[in-house]
Amino acid sequence: MTTEPENLMTPAEVAARFRVDPKTVTRWANQGRLTSIRTLGGHRRYRETEINALLTATPPHGR
Numbered sequence: 001m002t003t004e005p006e007n008l009m010t011p012a013e014v015a016a017r018f019r020v021d022p023k024t025v026t027r028w029a030n031q032g033r034l035t036s037i038r039t040l041g042g043h044r045r046y047r048e049t050e051i052n053a054l055l056t057a058t059p060p061h062g063r
Contacts (some may be wrong), residue, residue: 008037008045017051 014034015022029036029044034054036044 007048009048009051011044011046014046014051017055 009017011022011025014025018025025034025046026044028034029046034046035050036046039045
């Protein structure tokens with residue numbers, strides 16, 4: 001059984017999808033609102049499947 005590798009996103013990519021600053025994405029991860037994975041270099045990455053699920057569950061701004 002082979003599985004596809006999970007697509008990972010940078011904080012900037014996640015921020016662009018939510019239309020927020022990348023520092024907000026890092027804050028969400030620190031608060032436990034997002035699950036982050038650390039690369040060997042210590043950079044944060046986020047699972048695209050989790051981000052897509054949150055985007056579909058989050059109402060647009062202003063509602």
